[in-house]
Amino acid sequence: MQQAIAVLDSGVGGLTVVKEVLRQLPHEKILYFGDTARTPYGPREAEEVITFTREIVDYLVQFNPKMIVIACNTATAVALEDIRTRVNVPTIGVINPGARAAIGRTKTGVVGVIGTEGTIKSRAYEWALKRQSPSVTVISQACSSFVPLVEDGNFHSEETYQTVAESLSSLQNTTMDCLILGCTHYPFLADSISKVMGSEVTLINSAEETAREISTILQENNELAGIDVEPVHQFFCSGDPRKFQEIAQAWLEEQIQLFPVVWQVSSIGV
Amino acid sequence: MQQAIAVLDSGVGGLTVVKEVLRQLPHEKILYFGDTARTPYGPREAEEVITFTREIVDYLVQFNPKMIVIACNTATAVALEDIRTRVNVPTIGVINPGARAAIGRTKTGVVGVIGTEGTIKSRAYEWALKRQSPSVTVISQACSSFVPLVEDGNFHSEETYQTVAESLSSLQNTTMDCLILGCTHYPFLADSISKVMGSEVTLINSAEETAREISTILQENNELAGIDVEPVHQFFCSGDPRKFQEIAQAWLEEQIQLFPVVWQVSSIGV
Structure with a gap:
């Protein structure tokens, strides 16, 4: 067997x-x-x-x-x-693999993390990132509206794009070059997230x-x-x-x- | 200690x-x-x-x-x-990590490998790639002129670009989307290699x-x-x-x- x-x-x-x-x-x-x-x-x-x-x-x-x-x-x-x-x-x-990939890929040393409120509140990604590389700067953002969008199968609509853009507004205009999708639902929204963040930001897919x-x-x-x-x-x-x-x-x-x-x-x- | x-x-x-x-x-x-x-x-x-x-x-x-x-x-x-x-x-x-990264990132299933004659002749990358994912297509090319360029510190000259372009000509016009730098010297030439291969091809740095x-x-x-x-x-x-x-x-x-x-x-x- x-x-x-x-x-x-x-x-x-x-x-x-x-x-x-x-x-x-x-x-x-x-x-x-x-x-x-x-x-x-x-x-x-x-x-x-x-x-x-x-x-x-x-x-x-x-x-x-x-x-x-x-x-x-x-x-x-x-x-x-x-x-x-x-x-x-x-x-x-799923946290250490995502953190490790971000450490491997970031050139600026500024890494973003998005996840559910529970995950962001736990500061588990921040801890995992700093455990590996104490000098990294971590910018975190809870995106509580994303899971419902995915569960509704609403991946590519204009409404989804607007919601994503609004949720991620605090992450823009930084030197962040990697963004960890810290929720297993978020890869479904990768197109909108990528469009909002721009091509200089690599999305790290935990899966x-x-x-x-x-x-x-x-x-x-x-x-x-x-x-x-x-x-x-x-x-x-x-x-x-x-x-x-x-x-x-x-x-x-x-x-x-x-x-x-x-x-x-x-x-x-x- | x-x-x-x-x-x-x-x-x-x-x-x-x-x-x-x-x-x-x-x-x-x-x-x-x-x-x-x-x-x-x-x-x-x-x-x-x-x-x-x-x-x-x-x-x-x-x-x-x-x-x-x-x-x-x-x-x-x-x-x-x-x-x-x-x-x-x-x-x-250094072979399995590079192969694994390529399997993780390729979307087309066509992966390129460049290395010394010894490494390419050994078919070690081909074996490692197919061991993980039998359906992947592997295109290999020995680049015997690259190590001398690096040892001469000749990373960014027009001559280097021309040598790189010539060595990689057989890898172009394919659906390859990942190219493994299968020699620890090659990251020094990443700029030229990337320019020749184009932005659709992700370079996999074994290091x-x-x-x-x-x-x-x-x-x-x-x-x-x-x-x-x-x-x-x-x-x-x-x-x-x-x-x-x-x-x-x-x-x-x-x-x-x-x-x-x-x-x-x-x-x-x-």
């Missing part, structure tokens, strides 16, 4: 990470858990998010994964260290960077899947399975040939 | 990796070994390169490094696996990508240096120390406040 990469999120945002893993590591098997019944995690207390994350991890470790990926910025910010001390499986989040770090760590541990493997992925969600299946299939369709299997997990209290 | 990251190269090319490590990981201590008495490695037989690499690694492990980085494409291509089986220290080369993977692995192993550490770096070379010191200081000057200490290592036969 092929050991999987277990990916978890508060809902569907972590599918942006899955899509990048499928693209960059096409032989790896994915186990995905979207806690759609309890989304969003952003406004919840840290203790609650830690409890929820532990429950999902306890569920996923039954399948003996070779790696666990917390593909949710809020859960990474508050629960990553807790999970790392609890399980004996390499576990990464892309996280997939790359998964690849680095698996290779270092000599645990990459063989190139003759045709993986069968499994998707779990705690909420309405039809809605999840619809979004997952629309988002991943071009990447995998089979429809994802959607399971309703009743063992997790809502 | 702070455990160092040991970086080795056939000569001065690996200093591009050192510069990126100093920038991305300013608290890490570097031990560098440039085998300037026996450079270049490109035209040598694989067995000889393996022997030389073993000798340098045996020298460096005396200092109890926490990681070994083979910052030479030729040595990575032929000696990395050998070294990994010989030493009990995490060891990485930058390798530094980032060093960061990923050290963090995963919980071995990053503390942020209160002021590291003292040490540089070794097997050839003329004055010439090495001059190049290293010119290249790293803006990154470190002290001059590198250059030692002549007489224990390694030339």
